[in-house]
Amino acid sequence: MRELTSWRSGLSDPGDFPYSAVLGEFQRVGKHFVEKELLALLDEIRMRVVAAAGRAAGGPTDPHRLLRDFLDVALDKWDGRYDYRSYLALPLLRLPCTADDPVAGPGNAPETDPADARRASDRLLLRLVADALDFELTAAAGATTLLPEQRPGPETVAKRLRLGVRAALPAVSRLDPTRTVDEREPAAAARALHALDAADVTDDEERRLRLSMLPVYRSHDEYLFVRVLQAYECVFAGLADELRGTVAALTTGDPAAAADRLAYARDRLAAAGPLFSLLATMQPESFRTFREYTEGASAIQSRSYKLVESLCRTPEGSRLDSAAYRSVPEVREWVLAGHPSVDAAHRAAVRAGRLAGADRDRVEREMRAFADAVLGWRRTHHRLAVRMLGARPGTGYTEGTPYLAAVRSTPVFTAVGHDPCPAAPPTNTGGCPE
Secondary structure (H helix, E strand, O other): OHHHHHHHHOOOOHHHOOHHHHHHHHHHHOHHHOOHHHHHHHHHHHHHHHHHHHHOOOOOOHHHHHHHHHHHHHOHHHHOOOOHHHHOOHHHHOOOOHHHOOOOOOOOOOOOOHHHHHHHHHHHHHHHHHHHHHHHHHHHOOOOOOOOEOOOOHHHHHHHHHHHHHHHHHHHHHHOOOOOOOOOOHHHHHHHHHHHHHOOOOHHHHHHHHHOOOOOOOEOHHHHHHHHHHHHHHHHHHHHHHHHHHHHHHHHOOHHHHHHHHHHHHHHHHHOHHHHHHHOOOOHHHHHHHHOOOOOOOHHHOHHHHHHHHHHOOOOHHHHOOHHHHOOHHHHHHHHOOOOOHHHHHHHHHHOOOOOHHHHHHHHHHHHHHHHHHHHHHHHHHHHHHHHHOOOOOOOOOOOHHHHHHHOOOOOOOOOOOOOOOOOOOHHHOOOOO
16 A cells, blocks of 8 residues: 555656555455455556546557556456456456457458467467466475465476476477477476576566466465466467468468468367366365355356357357357357358358369368367366366356356367267367376
8 A cells, every 4th residue: 555655646657556566465365355445546546547548648658558457457356347357367468369359350350470479379378387387386495475375285286397398398399499398307397498488578578477467365276277277368369360360261262271270270279288287286175265256257258269169160049149158248249240250261162162172171171170179178178177166156157067068069160070079089189187
């Protein structure tokens, strides 16, 4: 309160906002337990920041936008709009893909080089995983008091380090094939990952990463939970970009590019499989402790996942009218406006003669392979939820595991036939967590 009051009574430069003091208090008690007096002061400051940004010549500055985004995330429970997006602080992370804009698509998305978007996505994924592992190392060494409750034992920490390194290595390889990290010693490998990220991170990226950790409680495992879910949001935002590119390629008559983008999307999702294994190391009792304070936030509210689903094919009317899409109204409106999908673009290309022969065979083969990866991811998500939740209802006012069971086999595409999924999917396509 002292730092905030001093800042407010001074020049109130958004670049000098006492982020560390505010963040420290939120992390000390958990977002759910922050004193109302502090929240009221932050709300007052937010109104002043918004007003000042509106008066700024040339529009809001980057410091204004950062402070507004931080206060919006910090005050989500105070505002009564707490949800999955604000819980994960996604506005602060700024997913480096056009998929973070639910109405972007071929023809109206910002022009972005696919290679640049892929690199930015891999850099963020590496940053998130490396930070999660650094927290495990720091806590195990007794060098932090952050989220002190229910610390995991040495064996669990070692397993997290091993799985986290495995989850990050594909991104490291894509960023620079000459880089190597020795996996044989998990702690050393985790430190090496953190050093690789630190060598390439900007001050703004580092600040946004730090501010994006606003857990609701004091349980150690919530740090891992938040970072893994943020990493999956990054992955699905990237998949949405690849699917948009697939639609564009099919529409313009470039089947090779369409197949390449589908193959990249499949490989990216398969390579992210160890993230589920990493998440499965959460202690169930710890998860159930902090989950009590996440009511209102649920993965059913993920925009990135719904974008991927609806870019594959347009959902049926019953699906669009379900809680799954009602919880992401921007995406639902985009679908109802008639956005293109891979399914529709494939059918149109076949009818127009733009997709035939060997080209058609290759595109359809990649569609089936991507569908296998998505279905494997859904099955693993369901198994992990059953392990953690059992018969408990989901957060975000959802029914929980019964919902995941009902949708796990929903077809990804309908324009191509699909072979039945094997009973035990390979781990690299989203198999059982270790």
